[in-house]
Ligand SMILES: [Zn+2]
């Protein structure tokens with residue numbers, strides 16, 4: 001058992017308003033788990049939340065890319081989940097209801113149970129749409145502790161896996177879901193647009209899933225260099241080419257790929273994705289563009305006459321299992337993506353680093369037990 005009685009948290013009180021606060025830890029029910037967070041990734045989504053782009057979930061404790069260890073749990077949770085105090089765990093950001101038609105068909109990322117505060121349709125998400133005012137207020141990863149009720153999807157992580165590998169489980173799960181949506185088969189060529197953390201991890205996931213050739217498209221030279229370390233056979237700097245489909249065709253010896261995955265969440269890149277896939281190919285849209293954006297493709301020329309399957313991929317349902325297996329195999333230098341670490345108190349410094357794209361930042365993380373610098 002843990003001796004702490006309170007948890008420190010980063011709180012978003014409203015648009016642009018960040019503070020640190022403490023909250024009391026709850027007494028746990030039969031099926032509840034309390035997780036002590038070891039590391040939480042800072043995601044672009046968190047910055048969009050703070051900017052007010054994703055509804056009005058305030059006051060909110062952000063953070064959905066968290067890993068930690070079991071601090072305490074009820075007897076029911078211990079028996080049902082087969083976990084114990086001290087176990088390393090990851091908790092999926094989705095809290096599925098388990099009872100709606102979407103949950104029952106396994107697409108629990110589309111759970112239809114309403115969130116307490118949501119700018120999107122349904123679905124309760126840690127760090128995104130459950131306000132801190134909903135008891136016990138431990139619904140986000142930028143904190144020392146997280147509350148996991150019976151509905152939470154908890155995965156046991158290998159205890160020997162370093163936290164700076166484990167913390168990538170959520171974005172890697174997003175990458176695996178994207179490839180599963182794209183029905184990637186062994187030997188198929190894949191183009192990934194956007195060498196952010198999810199794009200780089202998608203390259204590693206595609207490689208591990210038996211892809212033929214893997215190409216990463218991006219704009220930042222440092223990211224493109226990193227792509228080679230995560231399984232890319234070739235890279236295309238989109239700032240130097242006028243016609244992306246042509247450039248991709250050149251790299252692939254005259255062919256277009258079977259699958260294109262767009263992770264950047266940029267409308268022009270989505271159009272490029274559709275135009276850069278072979279006839280009858282699949283395009284996965286895995287990046288959020290922001291509210292109100294429209295897809296700019298031509299209905300006949302780009303889609304109908306080429307029979308392109310456009311497959312949006314939302315969140316990470318079904319992706320944690322392959323992601324944990326892949327992290328455990330350790331085939332890629334995952335920790336190289338975790339470029340910066342901060343204490344909770346330094347969260348605003350972390351945000352400005354990410355916004356300035358300075359110092360080669362790829363993934364910045366918060367370590368709730370780290371002390372302020
Ligand atoms: Zn994220």
Ligand SMILES: [Zn+2]
Pocket residue numbers: 096097098099100101102103108110111112113
């Ligand atoms: Zn549901």
